[in-house]
Amino acid sequence: MGRRPPCCDKSHVKKGSWTAEEDAKILAYVASHGIGNWTLVPQKAGLNRCGKSCRLRWTNYLRPDLKHDSFTPHEEELILRYHQAIGSRWSLIAKQLPGRTDNDVKNHWNTKLKKKLSKMGIDPITHKPFGQLLSDYGNINDIIPQKTRSSDQRHHEPIDFSRAESSLTMIDPFQEQHATMNLITAHFQVINEAASSSTSSPESKVQVNLPSSPFIWSDYLVGDQEQECTNEPESGILPASGEHTTTCNGLVIDHKKDSLDVADTSVSFVESILNQDREIQFDFPQIFDGYSEY
């Protein structure tokens, strides 16, 4: 069996900004042929570009369904909440924002939202106030050595935290400890979500445990929304059909069958992430050894 030819000769293709003429060629090609094998597009459209570059240009800029105006407060709030729930999975977040690409969301996060949070005293990784992280860091000192021991047994290479700390001190004690603490806290948060999801009851099939946080973005945008997750139906009575709504951090979760509204889409989207984490936990239980109590 033979090999496929390479998509392009990378040393001879054009790089950098796209011209209006190049854009027009892509648009004309897609209009007449549709979206298909991108490796053939440069040749058929008469472009001296890599197929991958053409695909990115189309995906991130030329697609007719894209919005090119600035992000609305509602979109910003959605980004913040999904980022709080699943982290930097930009493509998944972008799918919840019609007309936005993962690149758009990522850029907006890195240039605007992350800074806004930091200025408010909120850590953009954990979405917790810096002050709370510092106090958590004090508490975590009681936990880390114990976890380190179990890790040592697996890897036969004890981690010397005191040495790591001293090397960090030489750079910038506060920044480095803060960064390390963020990583640890974020890691525990993911593990905690996976562990808690594995114990959920069958009835709560569509239940979503978005992480609760002292910081709620909508506090700064709108007034008085729900700030806690409730697993009970708002009416207090769970109907036989199972159709009801709950709330979580202000997001109304509609537990309707075959519902295609935004809230339900959000639930299935977050739940698909949690399912992935459950599969990882099932396949690699040793990763979660000793952490499930968090």
Added chain:
DNA sequence: AAGGACACCAACCGCTGGATA
């Protein structure tokens, strides 16, 4: 007016999983 700092974002880079020959 000049130039340095900063903000923005399009585009690229490198990695991964699935598809393919």
Added chain:
DNA sequence: TTATCCAGCGGTTGGTGTCCT
């Protein structure tokens, strides 16, 4: 079965415009 390619993804970079001193 295996090597390679493709598409998708997140992280990073570089060019350009704007603001500030």
